[in-house]
Amino acid sequence: MKQLKIVTSVFILLLTMVSCNSKTSKNDKQKFDLYQCPMQCEGDKTYSESGSCPICKMDLKPVASKTSKVVDDGEISDESIFNLTSKWNTEEGETIQLEDLKGKTLVMVMIYTTCKAACPRLVADMRNIEAKIPKENLDNLQFVLVSIDPETDTPEHLKTFAKENLMDGEQWTFLQGTVSGVREFANVLAVKYKQISPLDFSHSNIISVFNNKGELAHQQEGLGVDNKETVQTILELTNNK
């Protein structure tokens, strides 16, 4: 009788192990066999087979699993500014592409250093936003000022401007692009600008926040406007890391 009991226990134990095993491998398989609508028509809903979304009819795209979705897969979406291949010089004289800023939340504005009217106020708005961000969030954050006058705003000019305005810290970056690169970037931001005299431009006043994948998260328009929502967006994006 005792022997039978032992045999039965061993048998049950084995059975449990086998079933556990098969369960694990099934889960593993599932991890790589989930599909989701790229437009997320039904939110986070996933499908076990490839095909098209029953709502928008777009091709379902494979998603590994919910957990691995959160992990940065290094992919850049169509909406990302990191798709722009233009080259930029920083105030430190380095040449970069926007993609080099990947991984940080970006607060971006277009200005030119010889502006006497709006830009000093836009710069003040940027500094006011920065002042509201706790120090520990700054590591995940970059404030980027893009010149709309690349002919005048050389790296040396930008560096001087940065020092004069006490924006010489790590969290500040100034960019000089090419005429076409600046125009392209402005179009993405919906910033309009026009040269009205050799040293003067009329321009929109927009501060844009991008997530660490270069996708637009928020824009504030105007001078000296309430930056509560902008700060809130930045905090959400930089707390996530």
Ligand SMILES: [Cu+2]
């Ligand atoms: Cu200006």
